[in-house]
Amino acid sequence: MHSHKIIRIYPPNFTLQNSISKELGVSKILSQILINRGITDIDSAEKFIKVSTRNFHDPYSFSDMHKAVEIIKKAQKNSENVLVCGDYDVDGITALALIKGTLQKAGHKVLHYLPHRIKDGYGLNKSVIHFAKQNNVKVLITVDCGTSNHEEIGELNKQGIDVIITDHHELAGNILPQASAIINPKVHNSGYAYRDLAGVGVAYKFAQAFCNSMLLDDLDLVSLGTIADSVPLTGENRLIAKEGLARFPQTKRPGLQVLMEKAGIQNKKFTSQFISFILGPRINAAGRMDTAETSLNLLMSQDKEEAGILAKCIEDHNRQRQKVEGKIFKEAEDLINREVNFKEHKVIVVAKEDWHQGVLGIVASKLADRFYRPAIVISLTDDLCKGSARSIKNFHLFDAIKDCSNYLDAFGGHSHAAGLLIKRDSIDGFRNNINRLAHERLSIEDLLPSLEVDIEVNLGQLNEVVAGELERLEPFGMGNPAPVFFTRNLKIKGQPQTLSRETLKFWVTDGNVTFQAIGFGMSNLRESFIAASDFDLVYALKLDTWLEEPSVILEVKDVFFR
Structure with missing residues (x-):
């Protein structure tokens, strides 16, 4: 039997259709679609369909941007070591490659630290602090992380290290870490007009400010991280994505050239789907199955032969990832069919021994799609257990997890995706509490998949x-x-x-x-x-x-x- 989605058809707005169609010389069909996307005036419609780099926001509108640039320029003048600390997903890797490459071109002494997904976990940690101390680092820049690392940043301050946070994650509490500068459009009083930048988008604004340049040749890298991180492709993200995709066929990066050749897409019209389903999963695979250093080296490589070797390694990791992911998804599905009471559980929370931590997020995403309810997948260990969560429309995952934080040792994320650390004996209480919240916040209709026409x-x-x-x-x-x-x-x-x-x-x-x-x-x-x-x-x-x-x-x- 064929199961249907709920179909919701946008009501036509004939008056506005006619106005946009006449002013911009487009069809009424296109005009209605723009209206459906919330674009209801001529100026916004024109900017949407006629994307221009003139519409980039001023990076210095970030309230701490002047301070951040001054710190970096002082470090350059004094020949001080700068450390860039990133994240192991595509957003974090592209942001790290962008900032490290930008600073190296300017003559900086740049080191980097890329956490290992399983050994280090997300964000700053004691290993980063030790690495910074051992290498006489004077300035540490975070990319795609740092907003919730109060303790670690406090320790870095004691070491006399200036910390510049570039990040796009929500603040877990109400107090900002004591960093020298915070560049994050989601924090209070950021000063920035657009809050939905990806981590690499925030890093790009910092690079623009530092170089006093648009850095248009870097948009291939910035669009890669932006699209792969599933941020809304509206506003400045749309500009980044559209301009970046247009540059992919002529990219000067050997790593991207080789990766496109291996995927057989080098001569095709480049779309966001190529990043979401082909390039993104491959670049992510290295950090999921082993170390993201392989993907970072690929993106920063200046030699096509070296890039070819790295790309082959990434292809191998991706095949391994697909195999492991398929096995865990099947096990999770079996657990759900046996144990989950869908009348009681609006949020799926499944846990099992030794599930590979590198693929928990993908499995959670597939479970959320399969059962159309938020899904949290946890790998059980003797110590702290790691979990990844993915949501559905109308359920703000970060807010819900934040409201259950008394069961958690750590957490972070966005409205639609999050990660957490939890003690084994806290899982049942967490499951019950987040489902209690879900019963208050999700209607029966919210749990029915819909299709907007x-x-x-x-x-x-x-x-x-x-x-x-x-x-x-x-x-x-x-x-x-x-x-x-x-x-x-x-x-x-x-x-x-x-x-x-x-x-x-x-x-x-x-x-x-x-x-x-x-x-x-x-x-x-x-x-x-x-x-x-x-x-x-x-x-x-x-x-x-x-x-x-x-x-x-x-x-x-x-x-x-x-």
């Missing part, structure tokens, strides 16, 4: 021109999903074909117009399509450019048979 259309309204125009809305991702359409009373034409990976290919018609459609994971619906008198279709538009003449394909999201 941008506009209801007839097939006759669609063509290659419309599909091409929609590409102006790219890149798609969090905060800017690909447009979704709804059409009623369609019929199948000819026989549906089952392709590889459970994909169904077929033709649909309204009696006048016919389009090819493709449904991923829908091969089990072949007989239903043949038997149906007619059906309603929810889909996205894709422009197929493989042939000489581009053609429109409907990528099916859901179907309602009659």
Whole structure:
């Protein structure tokens, strides 16, 4: 039986449609999609579809930016050692590569510390402090971490080390750490107009300020970390992503060149999906399965032969990651089916001995998608147990975990993703408490997967021109999903074909117009399509450019048979 999502169709705003369409010379379909994204005035609409680097915010609007730049320039003048400390995911690795590379080009003596996911955990730790002391470091810069490291920063202060935090994570409490400068758009009084930058986006603003330059050639690296971290692709993130993706085909970084070649995407039009599903998982794999140093070295390599060796190592790590992830997901799914009472548990909390800590976040994300409720996956050990959490729409994960912090030894994250450390005997209490909060904050409807439809259309309204125009809305991702359409009373034409990976290919018609459609994971619906008198279709538009003449394909999201 085919299970449906709840379909919510945005109400059309014909007055605003006409206004945007007339002023900007775009279709009413595109105008309505902009309205659905909250873009309701001409100036905002124009900035959205005509992205320009002139719209970058001034990095010095960060209240501590002048202070941070002064500290670094003083260190440069005095030939002092600078240490950059990052994180082991794509966001943290790209941020570290950016700042280290920028400072090295300026003649700085730069060291770096990249924590090991399992041995060190996230953020600053005692090993970083020891490393800084041993290497006579005078300035430490954090990238994609640091906001919650009060104790460690206090210890660094005692050592006479200036700490500059560049980060984008939420503050766990109400008190900021005693750093020399804090560059984080999410903290109170940051001074910055846009709060959703990724860690590498914050690092980029610091680099822009330090160099007094736009640093447009670095946008390939910045867009990689931004898109991979699943931050909203709105505002300045949209600018970073769009300009960065445009630079990928001509990137001067041997590491990215080799990685694209190995993935077979070097000659294709570069999209956000290539980062989310191809490059991002590969770069993340090294830090998940071993050390993220391999990925950092790849991104910073100036030699294509060396990059080739590193890329092969990363490919091996990625295959290993897929195998381990698949095994743990199956075990977690079995645990849930045996032990979770979905009437009582609006948040899934599963734990098992020796689950590999490197893939907990991916498994949590897949469980949240599979069961459509927040999921927390914990690897059991004798000491502190590590967990990763992923959420669904309408449940602010960080706030909920913060409200259960009396059960935790440490935690951090965002509205949709978080990490935590917990004692083994605290897990049951934590599970009960976070589910108590979820019952207060999540309605029954919140736990039903939904699909937001941008506009209801007839097939006759669609063509290659419309599909091409929609590409102006790219890149798609969090905060800017690909447009979704709804059409009623369609019929199948000819026989549906089952392709590889459970994909169904077929033709649909309204009696006048016919389009090819493709449904991923829908091969089990072949007989239903043949038997149906007619059906309603929810889909996205894709422009197929493989042939000489581009053609429109409907990528099916859901179907309602009659």
